[in-house]
Structures are given as C-alpha cells and as structure tokens.
Amino acid sequence: xxxxxRFYTFAAPSRFYALATRSVPWLYALAMMSALIALYVGLxxxxxxxxxxxxxxxxxxxxxAAWMSMVLYLALAGWSVVGWAxxxxxxxxxxxxxxxxxxAFTVLALWxxxxxxxxxxxxxWVWDARLTSExxxxxxxxxxxxxxxxxxxxxxxxxxxALLALVGVVNIPIIYFSVRWWNTLHQGATISMxxxxxxxxxxxxxxxLMTVAFWAYAFAVxxxxxxxxxxxxEADSSWVRAFVQSREER
Amino acid sequence: MSFARFQxxxxxxxxxxxxxxxxxxxxxxxxxxxxxxxPLGVGAETNTLRQIAPGVIWVSALLSVVSSLNTIYxxxxxxxxxxxxxxxxxFPIDVVFAKTVVHWLLNGCALLLGxxxxxxxxxxRLHSIEIMSLALLLGTPVLSMFGSLGAALTxxxxxxHVLQLLVxxxxxxxxxxFGAGAVSAVDAGLSAQAYLSLLGxxxxxxxxxxxxxxxxxxxxxx
Numbered sequence: 001x002x003x004x005x006r007f008y009t010f011a012a013p014s015r016f017y018a019l020a021t022r023s024v025p026w027l028y029a030l031a032m033m034s035a036l037i038a039l040y041v042g043l044x045x046x047x048x049x050x051x052x053x054x055x056x057x058x059x060x061x062x063x064x065a066a067w068m069s070m071v072l073y074l075a076l077a078g079w080s081v082v083g084w085a086x087x088x089x090x091x092x093x094x095x096x097x098x099x100x101x102x103x104a105f106t107v108l109a110l111w112x113x114x115x116x117x118x119x120x121x122x123x124x125w126v127w128d129a130r131l132t133s134e135x136x137x138x139x140x141x142x143x144x145x146x147x148x149x150x151x152x153x154x155x156x157x158x159x160x161x162a163l164l165a166l167v168g169v170v171n172i173p174i175i176y177f178s179v180r181w182w183n184t185l186h187q188g189a190t191i192s193m194x195x196x197x198x199x200x201x202x203x204x205x206x207x208x209l210m211t212v213a214f215w216a217y218a219f220a221v222x223x224x225x226x227x228x229x230x231x232x233x234e235a236d237s238s239w240v241r242a243f244v245q246s247r248e249e250r
Numbered sequence: 251m252s253f254a255r256f257q258x259x260x261x262x263x264x265x266x267x268x269x270x271x272x273x274x275x276x277x278x279x280x281x282x283x284x285x286x287x288x289p290l291g292v293g294a295e296t297n298t299l300r301q302i303a304p305g306v307i308w309v310s311a312l313l314s315v316v317s318s319l320n321t322i323y324x325x326x327x328x329x330x331x332x333x334x335x336x337x338x339x340x341f342p343i344d345v346v347f348a349k350t351v352v353h354w355l356l357n358g359c360a361l362l363l364g365x366x367x368x369x370x371x372x373x374x375r376l377h378s379i380e381i382m383s384l385a386l387l388l389g390t391p392v393l394s395m396f397g398s399l400g401a402a403l404t405x406x407x408x409x410x411h412v413l414q415l416l417v418x419x420x421x422x423x424x425x426x427x428f429g430a431g432a433v434s435a436v437d438a439g440l441s442a443q444a445y446l447s448l449l450g451x452x453x454x455x456x457x458x459x460x461x462x463x464x465x466x467x468x469x470x471x472x
Binding site: 136139140142143146147150151152153156159160163164166167168170171174175178179181182 | 399403404406407408409413416417419420421423424427428431448452455459460463466467470471
C-alpha cells in the first residue's frame with residue numbers, strides 16, 4: 001500500500017519538482033561514471049572481434065541507443081495513456097519531456113549504425129528491416145513532437161499528441177511486421193544481423209554498463225525537462241511563487 | 251451515435267459537393283498528374299515503368315488522399331457546424347463515420363477510376379491491373395480512416411497541412427507495403443491472396459480502432 005501511496009505523492013507537481021531537482025545531479029554523476037567505465041571496458045579491455053576488427057566497438061553506443069529509442073517510445077505512450085485516463089498534469093509533462101530524448105537516441109542509433117555499416121557492409125545504409133523500422137520510429141517521434149510543439153494551445157497539443165502516441169504504439173507491431181515482410185520480398189537476405197555470434201563476456205559487460213549510463217542520462221534529462229515544464233505550467237500556483245520568491249531573496 | 255445523423259451528414263456533404271462538382275475532380279487530377287511525373291523523371295523505359303508502376307500508383311494514391319484531408323472537417327470546424335454535430339456526444343462516432351465515408355467516396359473512389367488508366371499507361375498487364383484495383387478497393391478506405399484521424403487531430407493547428415503529412419504517412423506504411431506487394435506478387439507469378447487478406451485485416455482493424463480515436467480527437471479539439 002505504501003508504494004502506491006508514494007506514487008500518488010509524487011504525482012503532485014510540487015513534490016515531483018523537489019524530487020526531480022534533487023536527483024538530477026546524482027543521475028548525471030551516475031551517467032558520467034558508468035559511461036567512463038563502459039568506455040574503458042569497451043575500448044581497452046574488450047577483445048578485438050575476429051571478423052570485424054575494431055570497427056565493432058561502436059556497438060557500445062549503437063546497441064544501447066537503439067534499446068533506449070524503443071523503450072522511450074513505450075514510456076512516452078505509457079505516460080500518454082496515464083495522462084489521457086487520469087488527466088494528470090504530470091503525465092502529459094513527462095511524455096512531452098521524453099520525446100526529444102527518445103528522438104535523439106533514435107538519431108544516434110541510426111547515425112552510429114551508418115558509421116558501423118560503412119566499414120563492415122561497405123555502405124552507409126541498407127534497406128534492412130531493422131534499419132527501416134528504426135527510421136519509421138524516428139518519423140513517429142517527429143510526428144509526436146510536431147503535434148505537441150506545433151500547437152498554439154498547450155493542453156490541446158498535449159491531448160492530441162497523447163492520442164497520436166497511443167495510435168502509434170498500437171500500430172508499431174503492424175508496421176514492424178509489414179516492413180519485415182516487405183524486406184524478405186524485395187531484398188533477399190543479403191545481410192543478416194539476427195545471427196549474431198556469441199559475445200565475449202567483457203563485451204556484454206561494456207554494453208550493459210553503457211546501457212546503465214544511457215538510462216541515467218535519460219532520467220536526468222527527462223527529469224530536468226519535466227521540472228522546467230512544471231514550473232512553466234504552474235506559474236500561477238502558490239508554491240511556484242513561494243519558490244521564486246525564496247530564490248530572489250537568496 | 252445515431253444512424254439518422256450519419257445519413258443526414260452524408261447527404262449534406264454530398265449535396266455541397268454536387269453544387270460545386272469541379273471540386274470532386276481535384277483528387278483524381280492530382281493523382282493523374284503525380285503518376286505522370288514519374289516517367290518524366292525516371293525515363294520511359296517500358297520494363298522499368300512496369301516494375302515501378304504499383305509503387306508509383308500507391309505512393310501517388312497515398313499523397314492524393316493525404317493532401318485532401320482538410321476537406322474532411324476543417325470547413326465545418328471553422329464555421330462552427332462541427333461543434334453542433336458533436337453536441338451532447340461523448341464519442342461522436344457517427345460524425346466521424348459520415349465524414350470518412352464522404353471523403354472515401356470523393357477521393358478513394360475517384361482513384362479507383364483513375365488507377366487502371368495509369369496502369370495501362372505504365373504497361374501493366376490486365377491481371378495485375380485487376381489485382382491492383384482490388385487492393386486499392388481494400389486499401390483506400392484505410393487511408394481515409396487514418397486520414398480522418400490526422401485531420402481530426404490537427405484541427406485548430408496552424409500549418410495543419412504539413413503536420414497531417416508528418417503524422418499520417420508513417421501510419422500508412424503497412425497499407426503501402428501490402429498494396430504494392432499484392433501487385434508485385436502477381437507479377438512474380440505468385441498468388442496475391444496473402445496480401446489481399448492482410449489488407450482486408452488492416453481494413454477491419456482500422457474500422458474498429460480509428461473511428462474511436464478520431465472521435466476522441468474531435469472531442470478534445472472543441
């Protein structure tokens with residue numbers, strides 16, 4: 001029961017603001033630390049790949065970024081559902097704050113994928129099912145961002161964006177499988193990324209550490225952005241006024 | 251939700267189009283022009299054209315449908331009649347259905363007339379043209395339904411037109427793949443059955459899901 005109680009406690013914007021601003025520096029520190037360790041493990045400790053040489057080392061960025069891009073879209077849609085169902089201000093603010101970070105990770109995954117593809121496959125881009133669906137994921141992010149940020153009325157934009165994210169997340173499986181099938185028809189299996197060779201333990205450790213770093217970074221940025229959004233929309237409330245006053249006195 | 255309201259809106263919208271018949275030719279004209287640009291761009295080699303014909307026709311159909319989305323709700327939204335139609339309803343699904351049906355009649359149906367002509371001009375075989383028309387018959391309603399959702403979501407936005415494209419096109423990708431895939435399968439000597447079944451499934455799926463979403467979007471726009 002207590003955990004449920006805590007959840008609702010932090011649904012109050014003022015309390016969430018306090019929690020977020022206090023945790024952001026720690027999250028940044030955690031992100032920095034684990035990223036440095038992950039880079040050390042990945043670039044110096046992990047063995048060179050037999051077939052790909054040192055070019056494979058971009059997976060320490062590429063794979064965690066791709067994971068984050070997908071998880072964050074789910075989180076965005078999840079908070080949209082919560083927002084739509086409960087009309088909680090914080091839920092809309094959170095999904096709005098998640099979107100730019102998710103889009104950034106998607107771009108990062110595509111970019112590092114291209115950088116990886118050039119030495120190993122010989123091209124920057126192939127119309128592989130995974131690459132194509134990642135590209136479509138970026139389009140979905142862009143649609144959400146345009147919907148939310150392009151609105152003159154904030155509430156209208158957030159509600160429309162939430163609905164769009166919901167429709168998008170329902171359609172993601174359909175899009176993914178249609179792209180996979182299209183790919184088998186048109187491409188032929190030129191490159192198979194699904195048959196990944198077994199990974200050395202240190203490689204996996206480096207990748208997981210980097211994932212921790214990306215999670216911490218994502219939480220930090222999203223919390224920071226959410227707390228700005230909260231201040232903006234609660235500008236007339238008494239706690240924001242008191243907060244601003246206390247800052248001015250300092 | 252009432253059938254009388256559905257009927258009344260369909261009749262009213264069709265009447266307003268009959269008063270100005272030229273407007274109902276716009277989508278077809280756009281479709282024909284868009285398709286005709288491709289031979290000019292990629293060259294008039296018959297084999298190439300036959301190969302790209304299904305894709306060209308589907309992409310042009312998609313663009314034609316998406317570029318006419320502002321005819322669905324916008325005018326009624328601006329003059330306030332949309333709000334009157336939706337009054338007292340939590341989910342104005344009948345309004346959504348009526349508007350979507352009219353949009354499909356004036357856009358999707360028009361494409362069905364134009365597509366065989368383009369198919370002939372691109373050197374497609376008769377059987378491929380039949381399959382393509384069947385695929386269009388199943389696929390264009392899906393485009394109209396997603397389009398209706400995009401139009402409802404973007405009501406009240408400035409530069410809603412670009413936004414609709416941005417929002418709707420990614421969602422229409424499966425229709426494009428299965429629609430063009432049906433024709434490619436026939437051309438390769440395979441059966442188009444699987445693709446047509448998937449298009450049918452997509453049609454039923456969006457028939458169940460998108461009107462509710464569009465209705466919710468209409469509610470939150472007013």
